[in-house]
Amino acid sequence: xxxxxxxxxxxxxxxxxxxxxxxxxxxxxxxxxxKTASRPGLISFAxxxxxxxxxxxxxxxxxxxxxxxxxxxALQYEPASRxxxxxxxxxxxxxxxxxxERDVFVTTGSQQALCLLSKLLLDxxxxxxxxxxxxxxxxxxxxxxxxxxxxxPTSPRDGIDVDAIEALLKRGVRPSFLYLSAEAQxxxxxxxxxxxxxxxxxxxxxxxxxVVEDDAYGFLTYEDSAxxxxxxxxxxxxxxxxxxxxxxxxxxxxxWVVAPPHVLEKLPxxxxxxxxxxxxxxxxxxxxxxxxxPLETHIAVLRREYRRRRDVMxxxxxxxxxxxxxxxxxxxxxxxxxxxxPDFDAGRLLTLALARGVAFLPxxxxxxxxxxxxxxxxxxxxxxxxxxxxxxxxxxxxxxDYRAHSELR
Amino acid sequence: xxxxxxxxxxxxxxxxxxxxxxxxxxxxxxxxxxKTASRPGLISFAxxxxxxxxxxxxxxxxxxxxxxxxxxxALQYEPASRxxxxxxxxxxxxxxxxxxERDVFVTTGSQQALCLLSKLLLDxxxxxxxxxxxxxxxxxxxxxxxxxxxxxPTSPRDGIDVDAIEALLKRGVRPSFLYLSAEAQxxxxxxxxxxxxxxxxxxxxxxxxxVVEDDAYGFLTYEDSAxxxxxxxxxxxxxxxxxxxxxxxxxxxxxWVVAPPHVLEKLPxxxxxxxxxxxxxxxxxxxxxxxxxPLETHIAVLRREYRRRRDVMxxxxxxxxxxxxxxxxxxxxxxxxxxxxPDFDAGRLLTLALARGVAFLPxxxxxxxxxxxxxxxxxxxxxxxxxxxxxxxxxxxxxxDYRAHSELR
Numbered sequence: 001x002x003x004x005x006x007x008x009x010x011x012x013x014x015x016x017x018x019x020x021x022x023x024x025x026x027x028x029x030x031x032x033x034x035k036t037a038s039r040p041g042l043i044s045f046a047x048x049x050x051x052x053x054x055x056x057x058x059x060x061x062x063x064x065x066x067x068x069x070x071x072x073x074a075l076q077y078e079p080a081s082r083x084x085x086x087x088x089x090x091x092x093x094x095x096x097x098x099x100x101e102r103d104v105f106v107t108t109g110s111q112q113a114l115c116l117l118s119k120l121l122l123d124x125x126x127x128x129x130x131x132x133x134x135x136x137x138x139x140x141x142x143x144x145x146x147x148x149x150x151x152x153p154t155s156p157r158d159g160i161d162v163d164a165i166e167a168l169l170k171r172g173v174r175p176s177f178l179y180l181s182a183e184a185q186x187x188x189x190x191x192x193x194x195x196x197x198x199x200x201x202x203x204x205x206x207x208x209x210x211v212v213e214d215d216a217y218g219f220l221t222y223e224d225s226a227x228x229x230x231x232x233x234x235x236x237x238x239x240x241x242x243x244x245x246x247x248x249x250x251x252x253x254x255x256w257v258v259a260p261p262h263v264l265e266k267l268p269x270x271x272x273x274x275x276x277x278x279x280x281x282x283x284x285x286x287x288x289x290x291x292x293x294p295l296e297t298h299i300a301v302l303r304r305e306y307r308r309r310r311d312v313m314x315x316x317x318x319x320x321x322x323x324x325x326x327x328x329x330x331x332x333x334x335x336x337x338x339x340x341x342p343d344f345d346a347g348r349l350l351t352l353a354l355a356r357g358v359a360f361l362p363x364x365x366x367x368x369x370x371x372x373x374x375x376x377x378x379x380x381x382x383x384x385x386x387x388x389x390x391x392x393x394x395x396x397x398x399x400x401d402y403r404a405h406s407e408l409r
Numbered sequence: 410x411x412x413x414x415x416x417x418x419x420x421x422x423x424x425x426x427x428x429x430x431x432x433x434x435x436x437x438x439x440x441x442x443x444k445t446a447s448r449p450g451l452i453s454f455a456x457x458x459x460x461x462x463x464x465x466x467x468x469x470x471x472x473x474x475x476x477x478x479x480x481x482x483a484l485q486y487e488p489a490s491r492x493x494x495x496x497x498x499x500x501x502x503x504x505x506x507x508x509x510e511r512d513v514f515v516t517t518g519s520q521q522a523l524c525l526l527s528k529l530l531l532d533x534x535x536x537x538x539x540x541x542x543x544x545x546x547x548x549x550x551x552x553x554x555x556x557x558x559x560x561x562p563t564s565p566r567d568g569i570d571v572d573a574i575e576a577l578l579k580r581g582v583r584p585s586f587l588y589l590s591a592e593a594q595x596x597x598x599x600x601x602x603x604x605x606x607x608x609x610x611x612x613x614x615x616x617x618x619x620v621v622e623d624d625a626y627g628f629l630t631y632e633d634s635a636x637x638x639x640x641x642x643x644x645x646x647x648x649x650x651x652x653x654x655x656x657x658x659x660x661x662x663x664x665w666v667v668a669p670p671h672v673l674e675k676l677p678x679x680x681x682x683x684x685x686x687x688x689x690x691x692x693x694x695x696x697x698x699x700x701x702x703p704l705e706t707h708i709a710v711l712r713r714e715y716r717r718r719r720d721v722m723x724x725x726x727x728x729x730x731x732x733x734x735x736x737x738x739x740x741x742x743x744x745x746x747x748x749x750x751p752d753f754d755a756g757r758l759l760t761l762a763l764a765r766g767v768a769f770l771p772x773x774x775x776x777x778x779x780x781x782x783x784x785x786x787x788x789x790x791x792x793x794x795x796x797x798x799x800x801x802x803x804x805x806x807x808x809x810d811y812r813a814h815s816e817l818r
Contacts, residue, residue: 015646015669016530016586016619016646018529018675019528019529019530019531019532019535021528021532022528022530022675025679026678027678052481052484052485053481055481055484055485057477057478057483057484058477060477061473061474061478064473064474064477065473068466068467068473069466069470072461072464072466074466074660075461075464075466075658075659075660075661076458076461076658076660077456077654077659078660108517108683108684109684109685111682111683111684111685112683115682115683115684119428119430119431119553120427120428120431121425121431126428137681137685140678140681140682141682177425208425210425236424237425250485250486250689251484251485251486251689252688252690253517253685253687253688260424262424262427266431266434269434269435269436270431270434272520272549273524273546273549274520274521274524274683274684275517275518275520275521275662275684276518276520276546276659278662279660279688279691281660281661282690
């Protein structure tokens, strides 16, 4: 208070200030949920966790042992492994994409890819086209740049509304990029029908903006043969983001970008500023693992078992919640999107659900604007049949509690 | 060329534009060097690599096997391990810092810590105080924010000039933060004398700006007992950045921040946007490794062996380069800073040195302003005695070539 060295009329600060943006930033709904969901006995459908019981821990341990015995430089700094990039390029064939290792850039999971691409493509205050519900990890990387956001409807069945994108473009909107998932969108699990995919890509080409395609769940399809990734329709205008998190293991933090040369050229500098390089041990161990364990076989196991767990959840939802909520059967991915009557509040339901011992993510955190409070997201892969059944039963009890509370008001 | 939809007079764009900042960004000198330095037969003193032959690969492989056998969730998403944070808090005691696990935030190496802290503390165009030579990784994270930079002299013996900081503050400079290394500064290897450290911290306190202390090499001291970290003098005004990269292995990508509560509160949101979480397998394996392999013992091995390699380099420099260059014997860290006569150009020398089969980093890339071209940085830990001797011999030959070239002009 005795500080006479300043003309500020505020009280003497207790500490140094943070940047303007940091001061405004808030803890994400996912962080809050991570804390809550670790409570003992709680059944959590909240986070997008792959099935831990299906991780190939034994085979992966052998791969780590092999690379550490072979060369101590498995623990050294190292640029992205050429072997790994070549493997990823081959894997992309399964998504209908033709590329080679020079088109692939390795990142610390797909989250880092989204972080780097946002910096690379978006100027502060620039325009973006997004689906009306968006993966919160994308939101967190664009928010500091305060973009002008144009949202288009998306649906749990057919994904983004391509007509609505075209209408925006006709109005003159010119985005720095369009971000979406064509396959198993997070949170709704929508899948763009095969015959609309090329049309969507041509809109980017003809209006000269890049499409950032987040394909985190693109290998996890259950209903029919996989639909080709958007990238398969255009090398120049689609930037593909992929990850081993959902098809091998998240804890490795290995993802990738397939992009045109002028994007690839800029990524190393941005990546180096972020974390220097991607965990060498993960990169080398993934290569060693893949050399003796075909990923196709592991993905086939995941598809079969995830589809089975999905069906267990569908049966439980049918039995307990069909009178109060609607949903689409997800044809891919790890999420189910439930919609309640318009006056319903999933945030209030969550409080009651936690008391009953089950967690989910309320839908409101996913909406970019015109927030709707009557939806929620469930994830099924990381639960046994019994846990799925018991969790949905508890959820139905919580809905009963909700109705009782509402009638008492 | 037939595009009539725009009033731009430029040719029809071949592809979409990048953000203004990305367009200006250039590949870093380290990236260029990484490419060059991998040439077969080349002796490289260029990069700051720890000694690969001293990595505890066998013990670490056992730790990875243990954590994978114990729990498949070693491959799952996971918030920062409490055990690891508690270990780091205990380790900080060796740097004279008293803290507990609630004060520690785990990052993907110290590079991510610098990236997150810059976003957290610095508004676009804000003021910064830096040493005249700076770690390029810090430069790459602050450049997008276009700060106003105030540099102060630093020396290969005594580190940053505390009087010069005080003079800047007297002129009214109020930085968002001061970044420095008190111990074994990169690139010069300077160490702030023990009796000036507290005074420096008090300048931050009294002028109300945080000191970001990068202590990457703080555990690697050779001459006397370690001098206390700046953080030991102030919990509220010093943010400490540490890493396992130089005392265990870089490929794990595990670093940490020790910071005041209002900084710690904001870090999880920023971290999540960057890469969700730090490699679970690394975190768990580091904990398992440390439970059966005291880090103190490993650090003692590193100190002893690095000091020996440093002395081999000193002898070789004395024998071959004492007539043309000067240097200080580094009392800590992994670098030697050579200074040639003022008209010397280390960039030109590098070209000749590469032809002779030896690489180093020219000093110019480290200067924030008033670039000097007559210095270079050598790193010694990742080389055998013979390689150090042969490399310095080649460097001396290159200096001879340089002089012959200069005389011919």
